[in-house]
Ligand code: HEC
C-alpha cells in the first residue's frame with residue numbers, strides 16, 4: 013500500500029494504471045479492485061469482420077460456433093457427431109469463446125503447441141490438448157484429429173492468435189495468481205458462501221439450469237453427473253479459485269472483483285469436495301512422473317509426505333517450500 017501511495021505521488025494516477033496494466037509484476041498479483049480504465053483499454057478485442065472470406069474463414073467461423081454452442085454440434089445429440097458427454101460449452105469456462113481476459117484465455121494457445129505436458133508426460137499437439145477438454149471437462153470421447161470439427165477448432169485458435177502481440181504476454185493471458193492463506197481452504201465455509209453468491213444461478217444442488225430448448229446451459233452445472241470429471245483442471249482447488257475470483261458471480265464481477273482470495277478458495281474447496289459432490293468417473297489419473305504433479309492435484313502418490321488432503325485444500329506454502337528445496341518444479 014505504502015509503495016503504491018509513493019508511486020501515485022511521483023507519477024500521478026495514470027502512471028500507476030499504466031504500470032498495473034502492463035507491468036510483468038501486476039500479472040501475478042491478486043487484486044480486489046475493479047478493473048482500471050487503462051486495463052480495459054488493454055483488452056484484446058477480436059473483430060469478427062476480419063475473419064477472411066474464404067474456405068479458411070469458413071473453418072474459423074465454424075470453430076467459433078463450436079466454442080459457443082458445443083453440444084449442439086458435438087454433444088450427446090450433436091448434429092455433427094457424438095463426442096462431448098454433457099451439454100456444457102467450451103465458452104462456459106473459456107469465456108467469450110476463449111478471448112475474455114483471465115478466463116483461461118486461448119488467444120496465445122496456437123503458438124504454444126506442440127508443448128510438453130506433465131499430466132500426460134509427453135509432448136502434445138494443440139489438437140491433442142483440445143481433446144483433453146473434450147474428454148475431461150466434457151466427459152466425452154476424442155474427436156478424430158482430421159475431423160472437420162477438430163480442424164475448425166484449430167483454425168479458430170490460429171485466427172484468434174493473430175491478435176496476440178508477438179513474443180510478449182498480454183493482459184489477461186494467464187489467470188491471476190492468489191495470495192495463498194496459511195490455513196487450509198474450508199469447504200464448510202465454502203458452502204455458506206456458495207449459498208450466498210452462487211446458488212441463485214447454479215442451483216443449490218449445483219446442477220445448473222438448461223436453456224428452454226434443453227440443448228445447452230443458461231447456467232452450467234458445477235457438480236453431478238452432467239458436470240466436469242475429477243482430473244479436469246477445473247477440479248483443482250487453486251486452479252478453480254484463480255478463475256472464480258475474476259469471473260464469478262457472473263453478473264456482479266463485471267463491476268469489480270467480489271470474492272477475496274480466501275473466499276474463492278473456500279468456495280472451490282466446497283464445489284470440488286468429492287465426499288459432498290458426485291461427478292462422472294474419470295478414465296485415468298496420469299502424471300507418469302510424480303515430481304511433475306500439480307501441487308493441488310488430489311490424487312496420489314506424491315513424492316513427499318504431505319497428505320492428499322493437504323495437497324487438495326492446503327495450506328500449500330509448506331508443500332511449495334519443500335518442493336523448491338528439493339529442486340523440483342512447482343506447478344500450481
Ligand atoms: C469446465 C471448464 C472447461 C471447459 C468446459 C473446457 N475447458 Fe479447456 N481448459 C480448461 C482449463 C481449466 C484448462 C487449463 C488452463 C490452465 O492450465 O491454465 C483448459 C485448457 C485448454 C486448452 C489449452 C490452453 C493452453 O494454451 O495451454 C485448450 C486449447 C482448451 N482448453 C480448449 C477447450 C475447448 C476447445 C473446449 C470445448 C470443447 C474446452 N476447452 C472446454 C477448462 C475447460
Ligand code: HEC
Pocket residue numbers: 103104105107108206209210211212213214230231232233234240246256260261262263264279283
Ligand atoms: C448471475 C448468475 C451467476 C452467478 C451468481 C454465478 N455464476 Fe457461475 N456461471 C454463470 C454463467 C452464465 C456461466 C457460463 C459463462 C459463459 O458461458 O460465458 C458460469 C460459469 C461458471 C463456471 C464454469 C463452468 C462450469 O459449470 O464448471 C463455474 C465453475 C462457476 N460458474 C462457478 C460459480 C461460482 C462458484 C459462483 C459463486 C461464487 C458463481 N458461479 C456465481 C452464471 C453465474
